Amino acid sequence: MTKSSSKINPYSAVGILAAQSLGEPGTQMTMRTFHYAGVAEHVPTGLPRLIEIVDAKKVPKKPIVEIKLKKKHSTKEKDAAKLASEMESVLLPETAIIQENLAKGKIMIKLRKEEAKLLGVKMDMVKESVKKTIGANKLEARGDTLSIKLKAEKEKPLKDLRKITTKLQKALVKGVSGIKRAVVIKNKGEYFIRASGSNIKDIIKMENVEPSQVYTNNIIEIEKTFGIEAARNAIVREMHNVMELQGLAVDIRHILLLADAMTADGKVKPIGRHGLSGEKAGVMGRAAFEETIKHLVHASITAEDDHLTGVTENIIVGQTIPIGTGRIKLGMKAAKPKKKAKSKPKK
Amino acid sequence: MERVIIMAGKMKSPAKPKASSTKVQKAKKTEKKSNTAVYLNGNLMGFHPDGSSIAARMREKRRTNELNYETNIFHNSRTNELFINTDRGRVRKPYVVVEEGKSRLTPEILEKVRSGALSWEHLVKMGVIEYLDAEEEENSLIALNEEDITPDHTHFEVLPSTIFGVTASVLPYPEHNSAPRITMACSMAKQSLGLYAVNFNHRFDTRSYIMYYPQEPLVSTDLYKTLQLKKKAAGQNFVVAITAYEGYNMGDGTVVSRSAIDRGLGRAMMLKTYETEERLYPGGQKDKIEVPTPDVVGYRGEESYRFLDEDGIVYPESRVGGKDVIVGKTSPPRFLEEISVFGVVEEKKRESSLSLKSGEKGIIDSVMVTEAPSGNRLVKIKVRSPKIPEVGDKFASRHGQKGVIGLMLKQEDMPFTSDGISPDLILNPHAIPSRMTAGHLLETLGGKAAAVGGMLRDGTPFSGDTEDDYAELLKKNGFDEHGEEWLYDGITGKKIKVKLFIGPVYYQRLHHLVSNKMHVRSRGPVQMLTLQPTEGRAREGGLRFGEMERDCLIGYGASMVVRERLLEESDKTIQLVCNNCGMFAYHDYVKNKDVCPLCGTEDISPIEMSYAFKLLLGEIRSLFVFPRIVLRDKA
Structure with missing residues (x-):
């Protein structure tokens, strides 16, 4: 196929073609889901995942990160395992008992020795984490216990105490926040890590992680960390994966178009009412889709014009739609006024 | 034939538990959880420490005739409740009682029944047969045949074929078919044309069908005979050959003999x-x-x-x-x-x-x-x-094998056997393997044996005539034992290279007739409000060109076709619009001028639009919002 023969005809309805080409296989998709080895029992694939991507969900149902190690470490299982265990987040309540002493205005944190040993948590790590989360309050370490005394005792001690305890419940002692479980997986002699939950920003900073080889299925996070072009690529990749996993062949260019449409104005926006379709130019086009009354009322109040640029609008009004054959116009160049009788007619 | 009985009901409860052995305590305010709640006809009577034993004892009393045989006892061990039912409206079915792995219907009793010394009522009184309702059935383990009885069984079926309902009991050889096909056959039997009532001439039903020459099936079942359905037959025995025919019987199409139809086949x-x-x-x-x-x-x-x-x-x-x-x-x-x-x-x-x-x-x-x-x-x-049957009319055998006529062939063009028999219907072989309707084939064989042997055949589930019976009979009469025969092409006269499976099958004509469904429209009535074409065959309506169909045309870029479907062939209208203010104008026939009612100018253009759009603008105006149409010359 030559380049020119693979070009689409001018004024083709590429959007509809893409929608149909993606939508029709969507009807055949099985609700059967495939499993990622190890992590997280049930990562959505198939139709639910497709909907997730198209709706530009802030956080996917089951976020997953894949992390590759730096070249020299990538073949060593030990290094990978170490990294994985470093990554798994441990929250304070998992390793310590938090007790409030309301009478004395104190909070006692007692290390749970067995759990701490298992998770590789030491007392100073706990201390560090507590310091980080609650700041400049008085800390006093004594053996396995840590006591916190409030700085200003006169100020509503009870309320503040509670606030601090709730903060402590979520205090990160170890690992990367948001990462729940990390598993080492071997692939062609190389080890990589797959973890549930995603926090690319912090993972990239970790030692031994190859920052250019970190991938997450959280598209919005990719947008935030790497920018809109990366997000576009992520959409394409995720969509393509879903289709491929189901054994459905969809031309990549349809997906490219979809990803482009979703990312065209610099931020990832969903298809549908809150995104693409909701931002159509014509009032009637929007009213024909969803929330008819809302759009008509708004248009009435603001005296909105509809310039009849879209397909739907023109169908409503009863005009030829500006697509395909309806877009082609035959024009005639008016003959220039004859200056001299000699001048030849053009063409 | 045994009977399924729907209770007429004893209004007064005959089973009020009085006997000391089954003493039921009156309900106390606080009751031990381990005690079984006892209900009589749905009313809580009291509690008893051991529900299952009381159930067993009561059943024994029913079998010894101390309790009325209409009583049914159901013990729900999960919720620890005991239900005793004597009321009306319960569907009950008789079973032979089994105790400790032995049938109560002993050979001696059976012999007495044969000789006429014992009747059905005797057996019920003796506790050999008992009726179970839907609830008590849940407490029973029922064997299909006497040979299957294990020590766990409580009953066995009087007749295995009674596990089917009325509709399914009329189908021949259901045990050779796949279950979904039986379901389909049952629902299609209800759509068949026949002689639904013998007094049809005096009746004024809003709609009814009568078949001209209904026949009794060559292969039927016990229940068919019991119900005397041959008096109200709904079908005919078609000679069916199984082979493909020039694509006219692809995808559940069938080729039917035109001559047979002319002689009255399927006529209604x-x-x-x-x-x-x-x-x-x-x-x-x-x-x-x-x-x-x-x-x-x-x-x-x-x-x-x-x-x-x-x-x-x-x-x-x-x-x-x-x-x-x-x-x-x-x-x-x-x-x-x-x-x-x-x-x-x-x-x-x-x-x-x-x-x-x-x-x-x-x-x-x-x-x-x-x-x-x-x-x-x-x-x-x-x-x-x-x-009269025509191309597109629907027929079905009693095995969920339905099809429509795809071609009607004169007898001289139909294939024929050396005996001169030509099929009435040619069924496509692709209809068989994936649907697993072996019963259809067995019926063909049975039909042929019936025709050859001059005797009706029995296709009762689990006990009907067997393939071997048929094979033997066919062989004895000089036919192929598998029902296959050499046929000759009716058009060329050449012998068809393979033997074809051929024999009579009972076919039903279903009341989906093309003549009642066929519908076309090129022009016709429109709706009053929208000026769009009406909907439905009864109103001579159009077929909706819907949203998805529209999308396909847009996707193809065929704008002019979209316009034609959605405007020109629908609710196109020409409205006068004021160039000045964008309001709809009108034509003043007295002055012969177009006038704008709003600004009074005469600068007005006739505009082509959909009537639905005109209506939309009207509705918006009715809300005190003024939508203007701004006109511009086409670029």
């Missing part, structure tokens, strides 16, 4: 009743059944009334069709007219005749003039339309 008629009433209106006015005169408002022309007798009703046996009037009727005007100076003017009448639906035709079968419940004169007219 549709009887349809039309009715009209002389209604009474407030003010003492009344409809009148008569031949309308030309001065009646809405007179349909002399032609329409040509079948009417003097009394305004058609005469029987006239061949009516189209929109012919079958009862002439006039009604008083809808609104009262003014009374002129010279007294009461003769009231104008409105035409309200009853006519045949468009597209239908038939012969007036019978006319009935009677009185409606309201006391008005009521006319019922039964129209008979012969329905």
